[in-house]
Amino acid sequence: MIEISKMGFQYSGSDRMALRDINLTIQDGEFVGLIGVSGAGKTSLTHTLTGMIPHHYKGDFYGSVRVNGMDTVECRGEDLYRIVGSVFQDIDSQMVASVVEDEILYGLENFGFSREEISERLENVLDTLGIRDLRYRALSSLSGGQKQKVAIAAIVALRPQIIVLDEPTGELDPESSLQIFRLLRQLNKEFGITVLIVEQKIMLLCEYVDRMIVMNEGAIVFDGPARDVVRHTSTFEDIGINVPRVVTLCGQLQKKGLYNGQVPLNVEEGEKMVREVLRGGRHAGI
């Protein structure tokens, strides 16, 4: 469980707070999406969970962040890394090896697992992520989506309770992005891993996450089920985040009093909404 209370952070040398007054509790097994324009503090927030803030990135830290009851400021980083795994934005620079297998082995070796344990986990993760055929491939020969899967595999192999991903689909095409989200949902459902994902593609978030957090200027603006959060279309526009077109359409229909059902989150639900409105219109003789 992640408990953040009254947390704030200011990078040293910066004249503004990167994070302000963050209060957040994430239960085990949740699938949480984090969205916001760049500079909103999303990446900083993920860094606080791994203890990189304030241990690696220095600055003034206020309040507290607790992961499974451990205070990230006081506890040893090593204890935290066993619980929280992170996948970073830049795919290439986070790789430490040149072959897929070595990349996955890296963390396992570092944490000092026994040889049997390592081979069991390695085989397991290759199957779970469906990358067995990539095992001996050079990382430089992989596509962006494949690399991202390897990066996630390297973390999943460590069997963390929480995975934090910073825009893992940032450099990927729509199909690969979708694959990554499916994979994360599978990990979330099958293994109960808590997933916190920073993502710009709001459609994907709407479709996959249980809970959506919107950040702006270092603070949390909205926090709740995706369906509730996306209703605030005007605030989204003010902040500069695009809402899915089905949501915009829904808002307009609601304004005209033509629709008062639940907010659609994907194309199928949007279709249902439109059909319903049309049917209603026909009944009303419009």
Added chain:
Amino acid sequence: MGNILEFVPGDSFLHRLNPITKIVLAFLFCICSLLSNNLLIQVGLLAFLMIIAFAAGIGEKAMGLLRTLLFFCILMIILQLIFMRGGVGYLVLPGGFPLVTSDGLYYAALFTLRIINATLPLLMMFAITQMNDLTNAMVNRLHVPYRYMFILTTAFRFIPILAGEFHDIMDAQKARGVEFDTRNIFKKIGLIVPLCVPLLVSSVKKVDSGAVSAQVRGFSLRTRGAGYKAYPFRLGDLLALLLLAAMIVLLVFFG
């Protein structure tokens, strides 16, 4: 041109040698090339090296590396022809000044071959050794601190990443109308120098994110014994080392 240090996968005798053996062999071969002033022996060494390369399935790679070395070879030939003035003169200019001398030719050939024989083995070693294996073997077997090997591996790993970054920045500049295709070499250098700032900034960022990523995967916890793969020394390693040692002994006495 691909990355000249890139690994070429394979399952040859050389590929299967212990990484430490490979690097020692490469250095021993370099020593061999420095021991002899005999042109024929240098030719023999190069021939031997090429046979090894083709046997290990990296023949094409070795030829590619030779092409990369060509520039230095030509430079060496020119320098030797200019500065080694002895023996019979050829291509005598009107003033009785020979453009080329027999000594010049001899040393040009000798030093060119020596450059190749001293550098090619190391480059070939990288073609048949995974950096990761080399790191792990050095740490496990030779007890080199992991920290230092990690720096080395990371440096190698970042070469292609930074090269890509550099191209991106250059393309971005080209799109803004900077004429990198100018023929004037000095002007070109003048245009490239300012690119160093964005390149430096982005590489520092990349290195930092690499460090953070290694750290959250337990970089600081790694012990000397950590390593899933074992790197035993086998009979083949011994034989290869003995062969090179014998070559050195022969060259010391008869080279």
